[in-house]
Amino acid sequence: MGGPLRALRVPSFAKLNLGLEVLGSRADGYHELRTLFQTIDLHDDIVLRPLPREIRVRCDHPQVPADESNLAVRAALELRRHARLGHGVEIVITKRIPVAGGLGGGSSNAAAVLMGLDRLWKLGLGPAGLHPLARRLGADVPFFLLGGTALGLARGDEVYPLKRQVQAHVVVVDPGVPVSTAAVFRRLDASLTPRENSTTIFRFVSSDLEGDGGWRLLSNDLEEAALEEAPVLVQQGRRIRGVLVQNGALWAALSGSGSSFFGLFDDARRARQAQAALAKEGFTVSRARTLSLDQYRRRWSRVRCR
Ligand code: C5P
DSSP states (O other): OOSSOOOEEEEEEEEEEEEEEEEEEOTTSOEEEEEEEEEEEEEEEEEEEEESSOEEEEESOTTSOSSTTSHHHHHHHHHHHHHTOOOEEEEEEEOOSOTTSSSOHHHHHHHHHHHHHHHHTTOOOHHHHHHHHHHHHOTTTGGGGTOSEEEEEETTTEEEEOSSOOOOEEEEEEOSOOOOHHHHHHHHHHHOOOOTTOOHHHHHHHHGGGTOOOGGGOOBTTHHHHHHHSTHHHHHHHHHHHHHHHTTOSEEEEOTTSSOEEEEESOHHHHHHHHHHHHHTTOEEEEEEEEOHHHHHHHHHTOOOO
């Protein structure tokens, strides 16, 4: 009670892009998107340990940078500048989300640091107060301030939770091929025709009103470019999707710019069977559950400074 601040442990969840439409390129070099985001309970663990002045990061994964190029460090620096404080923090990240896998790991870590330090430093900013900082850090960061099933517009950084919150068992397959998002978008530019009138996500959202899941309406406009960027994924993707669908997946797709694929199941047993079948073929597979807006909020409400 009233002693020095103790360390704060926060979860940093992964996301899927259930669907992703690229509508065109923007003057700022980014692309105009319409995407359906979904948080899942696959997560990294982050411990925030107060330090007098220094901001530093440690991570158990060799591909994660330990300097200021780490988005989690940049998040802490931005928040400290914003709050005009001198506090330091050590950020210790235990990775479970595949790195450069299209699951938003780095962006999620940055958002978790913003939300964790908002509590640790007692700033009281909340999602709305943190949003301007989050969008400066990266296009996917704002989504993780809310979580659940949400529509991402503009660069993906304008986020609107949907009434329809997807509930599913998830199988995530990491082919172990890191793919650069920037490189995938560059490839896409060569072939991009504006698709402002694309309506697949609208049709998906409205199909639920008719009791139809509508999964087959979805698509990922980055897939073709991602497979060009990492051709080894063509064969692997075909195999992964085949096994997921054979085992009863409602929907199987590439997440974001890849390289992770996922399958959604309404039944835990089928998800377990798909996981076992893919593991037997040598893939790195994990099982998760979707996290709705409320579930995400509840997981964060358990994070308390003592
Ligand atoms: O914002 P973030 O750094 O996560 O984005 C990674 C890269 O993905 C950007 O540098 C950009 O090349 C590309 N991107 C894009 N349009 C978006 C989101 C990302 O071109 N809406």
